[in-house]
Amino acid sequence: MKKIIVLTSGGDAPGMNAAIRAVVRSAHYYGIQSFGSQLGFQGLVDKNLIPLQPESVANCIQHGGTILKAERCLPFYEKSTRDECRKFLKQMEIDGIVVIGGNGSFRGGALLEQEGGPPAIGIPGTIDNDIPGTDYTIGFDTARNTALDAIDRIRDTASSHNRHFLVEVMGRTSGFLAVDVGIAGGAEVIIIPEFETPITAIAQKLTSPKRPKSSSIIVVAEADHPGWSMQLGKELSELTKLNFRVCILGHTQRGGTPTLIDRKIASQMGFMAVTALRDGISSKMVAMNRDQMTLEPFPDVDAPARTVIDRNLLELNEVLCL
DSSP states (O other): OOEEEEEEOSSOOTTHHHHHHHHHHHHHHTTOEEEEETTTTHHHHTTOEEEEOGGGGTTOTTOSSOTTOOOOOGGGGSHHHHHHHHHHHHHTTOOEEEEEEOHHHHHHHHHHHHTTOOOEEEEEBOTTOOOTTOSOOBTHHHHHHHHHHHHHHHHHHHHHHTOEEEEEEOOSSOOHHHHHHHHHTTOSEEEOTTSOOOHHHHHHHHTOTTSOOSSEEEEEEOTTOTTTHHHHHHHHHHHHOOOEEEEEOGGGGTOSOOOHHHHHHHHHHHHHHHHHHHTTOOSEEEEEETTEEEEEEOOOTTSOOOOOOOHHHHHHHHHHTO
């Protein structure tokens, strides 16, 4: 193992820079030359690789986003494009590739290896925390803290003016983010795609004579329909005769300074990715399960996103937000 590539693909997530830094410096420690592929797999298509030294990743650990840039590379879905990329990688004498991203990114690395390309190891990075095979993905902790900070600020206004707010957070197919920030933010209701929440039940809770709410926070996962909380707010206003304001946090959750947890886990995963390649291990994803770092097979490309929400957490929120 003399040369490896590291790339970030798909949506950016806080902590990706810490993972890049760990890959580059771990590789250098073991005498391996690192290269960065700009804009994910697009860098392979464009033959745009940059050599990375330990100083190349200095002072990046505290920054969100990714110094290598990230993009969804549609041409890479074509086998002819991947064939050209493999030829280029063989000319460069690349011995391994570290892919930081989500399911789609892992699929690209796996296909490249299966078709004769270099061995690939994945590092899960997405704020949705929805990759099968791992309990944690880089960026999740920062995103939930960013969303929680916004909810705390919104509640100040809600309480001051007796207003009701729907706060929409990210979570395309899963409600991990919504559940965590909802409980920590004292939300009256948490709405996620995994469990149906009848709008009549929400209205009844907010207008219950036992404890009528003069202000409230409802946390809503976007559920692959960004902005759908606007319609939900209109329907709730009609049912309850209360005035609902909607705040869609959107991409603010992706950026920002990574938390300690994301920096630490990203650093551990970056180191483990390099050591796995050195040990001849590939077609695996570095994962965290039960607080332990493990190596798991790349997720099945046809498998749905991880959506195993602990229903006890929703029941807990019901009890605490009476």
